[in-house]
Amino acid sequence: MDKNRLIVLTGxxxxxxxxxxIELAKKIGGEIISADSMxxxxxxxxxxxxxxxxxxxxxxxxxxxxxxxxxxxxVFTFQKLARKAIHDISSRGKVPIIVGGTGFYIQAVIxxxxxxxxxxxxxxxxxxxxxxxxxxxxxxxxELKRIDPESALLIHENNSKRVIRALExxxxxxxxxxxxxxxxxxxxxxxxxxxxxxxxxxxxxxKRIETRVDQMIKEGLVREVKTLLDMNIDRSATSMQGLGYxxxxxxxxxxxxxxxxVYLIKRNTRHFAKRQLTWFKREKDVTWIDQKAFLGDDEKxxxxxxxxxxxxxx
Numbered sequence: 001m002d003k004n005r006l007i008v009l010t011g012x013x014x015x016x017x018x019x020x021x022i023e024l025a026k027k028i029g030g031e032i033i034s035a036d037s038m039x040x041x042x043x044x045x046x047x048x049x050x051x052x053x054x055x056x057x058x059x060x061x062x063x064x065x066x067x068x069x070x071x072x073x074x075v076f077t078f079q080k081l082a083r084k085a086i087h088d089i090s091s092r093g094k095v096p097i098i099v100g101g102t103g104f105y106i107q108a109v110i111x112x113x114x115x116x117x118x119x120x121x122x123x124x125x126x127x128x129x130x131x132x133x134x135x136x137x138x139x140x141x142x143e144l145k146r147i148d149p150e151s152a153l154l155i156h157e158n159n160s161k162r163v164i165r166a167l168e169x170x171x172x173x174x175x176x177x178x179x180x181x182x183x184x185x186x187x188x189x190x191x192x193x194x195x196x197x198x199x200x201x202x203x204x205x206x207k208r209i210e211t212r213v214d215q216m217i218k219e220g221l222v223r224e225v226k227t228l229l230d231m232n233i234d235r236s237a238t239s240m241q242g243l244g245y246x247x248x249x250x251x252x253x254x255x256x257x258x259x260x261x262v263y264l265i266k267r268n269t270r271h272f273a274k275r276q277l278t279w280f281k282r283e284k285d286v287t288w289i290d291q292k293a294f295l296g297d298d299e300k301x302x303x304x305x306x307x308x309x310x311x312x313x314x
Contacts (some may be wrong), residue, residue: 004090004314006191007097008106009203009305010035010280011198012273014208016291016298019101020198023302024059028097031060031089033082035100035109039069043228044220047244062089065119069239074161081106086191103279105158111191113184124171128164133236142169148176154279156272158241165192188223189285194312196305200291204312209269213244217262222248243269 007030009021021032034040038048042065062085067073081099084104089096098106108114115141130152131140140163145152147170155162170179215279225248233240235249244265251261287308 003190004194005095005203006086006110006162007095007309008035008110008193008195009099009198010101010106010196011289012105012205012276012280013101013269014086014205014273015200017052017099017101017198018055020298020305021097021184021300022055022059023298025059025097025303026057027302028095030095030097031062031094033062033085033096033098035078035102036064036295037073037078037102037105039064039100040073040241041065041067041069041161041239042067042240043231043247044224046219047218047248048084049216054166063150064269067220069231069233070237072238074103074238075108077275078105079113082109101276103276103283105110106195107181107184109281110189110191110195111184111187111189113181125168126165128167129160130265132160132164135163136310137163140164141183141284143187148178149180151176153176154275156275158246160241161238193285194309195283195286196289196308197275197283197286198289198291198301200296204296205273207272209273210266211260213265216244216265217258222251222258225249243272270284 007024007028009017009024011017024030025032036048038044039050040063042047044050045065051061063078063081068288086096086109087216098109100106111278126138137160138157140160141152141157142162144166148166151166155166157163166177169175169180221244226244228240228245229235229249229252231265240246240249247261247268250264251258256264289301289304291301294304
């Protein structure tokens with residue numbers, strides 16, 4: 001049986017994925033599946049840099065703006081919903097295009113990663129969650145560094161859910177989750193895919209990050225976070241862990257001034273972009289598209305993506 005065609009367009013934050021993905025979708029008759037762990041949430045538009053209906057330019061988008069911020073969203077949910085969307089898009093003769101920077105989500109779909117190896121007993125996980133509530137997130141991250149340094153390189157210290165998942169996996173199986181993930185990645189994919197990773201001059205990406213953060217503040221990020229807190233969303237909710245949100249919460253809680261909050265958002269976003277690149281460098285079967293080679297000309301970049309696409313499929 002022929003495998004479904006699947007295009008992935010990813011890369012670090014602020015590399016220019018959104019605009020290119022729209023143009024690509026229009027050229028190949030595609031629909032976009034967002035692989036962004038925060039754009040799933042309603043009422044969170046500014047801090048997630050969520051695409052507007054106007055910018056979609058008639059291209060259907062899936063897995064954006066549908067979940068209440070009180071709810072949890074994780075890789076298992078994404079995997080299930082993305083598979084469903086791929087099937088739906090393909091069944092209508094369109095090409096599914098996964099776009100976004102959450103590498104773990106993309107990997108879970110492409111290689112159909114199995115998350116069921118550990119048993120259902122969640123006693124240890126609850127113990128770890130309680131330790132996070134008691135302010136021990138840093139201590140847990142140090143434990144992860146000791147038992148699984150490879151995972152610690154790819155997981156942010158503030159991403160308590162993934163730190164807990166990795167510690168729980170080790171406690172139950174006595175092996176690092178990074179080993180398990182490598183094995184899963186070695187599986188053959190259920191899809192006939194091209195995995196594009198966009199990159200660019202690092203300083204240029206950092207400059208775009210700075211500009212984008214300034215723009216978010218101007219557009220009312222602080223007001224957006226206040227509104228969310230007024231909705232009684234717990235500060236430990238998955239939605240509140242997003243870049244920009246947790247730093248503004250610190251400002252609103254009086255931990256530091258707004259200038260410091262803006263500095264932290266920029267710094268943490270730069271670190272995030274760095275970790276994204278580290279992740280993609282470890283992936284197999286990727287096609288790197290370095291925009292430096294096209295001098296920042298989107299048309300030329302798109303032309304190169306189309307050349308690779310046509311070579312493979314037409």
